[in-house]
């Protein structure tokens with residue numbers, strides 16, 4: 063699969079916004095055909111793993127495991143997921159991971175690994191550096207994510223010891239997303255608590271890149287039962303080795 067950025071006459075304005083706000087939302091990131099092929103790829107994949115926080119750890123279920131799960135067990139798991147979200151940190155979504163090391167990406171037959179290589183290549187790094195004013199990163203890590211109805215991610219800052227994350231990116235890949243379907247990337251107010259009255263919500267529009275400096279408190283709101291499709295994205299961080 064070949065990848066290409068769409069022309070970017072608005073680059074200066076977008077860079078100004080990032081400099082001012084610490085985040086920017088970039089419409090039509092890739093050439094249309096390229097974004098469509100990535101979307102088709104994500105829809106066709108069967109190797110998604112549902113990922114759920116369990117205290118300090120993560121539990122994961124592949125699709126066959128979930129399909130074989132007795133209804134009562136699945137209902138208990140749902141209860142535990144929402145109980146965890148009531149006051150603490152919790153998430154549930156599906157993921158396909160991509161290796162960090164370039165040699166492993168190159169050896170992989172997965173087009174997502176090819177995307178991560180392309181996204182981390184010098185031309186794209188130069189584009190991201192211009193957009194963000196952040197130039198000290200060495201590569202972009204990557205995973206595909208899929209949020210189905212009921213999936214969400216509660217507030218967190220993306221700042222994890224040892225990961226050297228400078229900025230977070232989310233390339234949204236579901237065509238025709240309605241704001242009412244949820245799955246909004248919410249940037250929480252600085253200083254943070256739930257007592258704040260205003261927040262910034264970014265709609266996961268097709269082929270739109272959301273990018274923000276780490277650390278920043280943010281969350282993904284629950285995808286509602288009205289959503290006609292999963293909320294697909296490729297997401298990760300611009301990192302130093």
Ligand SMILES: O=C(O)CCC(=O)C(=O)O
Pocket residue numbers: 207215220232246247280281282295297
């Ligand atoms: O999917 C998004 O919009 C954000 C995801 C996110 O915050 C994360 O995976 O850490």
Ligand SMILES: [Fe+2]
Pocket residue numbers: 218219220230280
């Ligand atoms: Fe995050």
